Amino acid sequence: MSSAVLRQAAFAARSVSRKCAFSTSAVARKDLVQDIYIKELKAYKAPAPLKDAHVGVVKNYSLPPAPQPPTLPADLAGELSAWDAAEPTFAAAAKPVTEEGTGPTGAEQFLAFLEADEPKHDEAHH
Known part of the structure; x- marks a missing residue:
């Protein structure tokens, strides 16, 4: 036999042995959990x-009642003039600060x- 024929025979034997090794390992590693899962998925009926x-x-949806238009007072001019003549009332005057540590209460x-100046600090403390 020539060396070329021997090489071809060795190559063929290696490729056959590789195919057999992969096919047997694939069968051995079959995932039983996956098979059961797929079987249950196929058997499921919604x-x-x-x-x-x-x-x-x-x-049920029902429309809200239609809003009523506002009614004008009978003496609109009299009410407007009374409002213009009235003096504005302010809230109670701001109370002076009595407790230490609380800030001003009114605007x-x-x-x-x-607007008050910052208190002066001694440079020796810093």
Whole structure:
């Protein structure tokens, strides 16, 4: 036999042995859990949907009542002139700060607090 024929025979034997090794290992590694899962998926039958499933869950829609237009007072001019003549009333005057550590309570006191100079600090403390 020539060396070429021997090489071809050796190559063929190796390829056959590789195919057999892969095919036997694939059969040995069969996943039983996956097979059971697929079998159960195929056997599953979805339940038929209920025709009146919405009854008791969905409420009937009804339009809200139409709003009523506002009614004008009989003496509109008199009420407007009374409103113009009235003096504006302000909330109770701001109370002065009595406790230490609380800030100003009214708008005027707050603005005065913001405009006040910062207290002077000794440079020795820093």
